[in-house]
Amino acid sequence: MESTKERIIEAAVHLFNTNGYSGTSIREIAKKAKVNVAHISYYFTNKAGLQEYLLAVFLEEYLSVLEQIYKKMNMLSAQECVILTVNNVMKFHRENRQLARYVYREITLDTTLVREVMTTYLMKEKYYLQLFFEKGKKNKEFQPISIPLAVMQLKSMISMPFLQAQYLAEVWHVMPYETQTVDQYQKKIIEWLEHSVFSGSGLDKIAL
Missing domain, CATH: 1.10.357.10 (Tetracycline Repressor, domain 2)
Structure with a gap:
């Protein structure tokens, strides 16, 4: 479970740095982290929640x-x-x-x-x-x-x-x-x- 969360965080940081927050979608984060979109919702609710975290x-x-x-x-x-x-x-x-x-x-x-x-x-x-x-x-x-x-x-x-x-x-x-x-x-x-x-x-x- 923790590994999944860490992969989401690493993927988000990479994509936010590369494409910007607005230029990155939840689906792109999920794809790079190799997780389901539902995992992001479970840990962070949405993209704004992930950014705040x-x-x-x-x-x-x-x-x-x-x-x-x-x-x-x-x-x-x-x-x-x-x-x-x-x-x-x-x-x-x-x-x-x-x-x-x-x-x-x-x-x-x-x-x-x-x-x-x-x-x-x-x-x-x-x-x-x-x-x-x-x-x-x-x-x-x-x-x-x-x-x-x-x-x-x-x-x-x-x-x-x-x-x-x-x-x-x-x-x-x-x-x-x-x-x-x-x-x-x-x-x-x-x-x-x-x-x-x-x-x-x-x-x-x-x-x-």
Whole structure:
């Protein structure tokens, strides 16, 4: 039963990425997953239910990555919190790269579902990231920065390889899903943090 559900999810993610949500039918998903249309109805009710499931599962797991860092916040410096965020979130994205690509592209659209996502999952994301930056600013671990701008910049950099995969591949000839590429990209993000956000205090204590 679980294998059937997983095949439906994999087929849907592939087709939504390739043809778009509107350009994909339930029958096409069922055909690619090698299941009956009834199976999709059983697990997800309809195509809209399947889409909502994909967004919710991805964002819940993503938020759990941030929540684990938040739970350790009192034992970590702000710099450690932010570096862990970069490393752990990039790892999560790489492990779920096709779904990440679909979700990030989908939430650029103005739909009722996306607005619901914004007011739940993405507001929580903002909350966690703001806390990390506010702690750094308060403890003078960070330079005098605009916290909203820093949060938006960090979020943009983390999502870039998955939101703009085709752009990176075609224009920059970079394969954004390759482990080596992602590792190098992570280091560049941390270099940006060191030069533009971190004050320098405490960096020697962090294992990068």
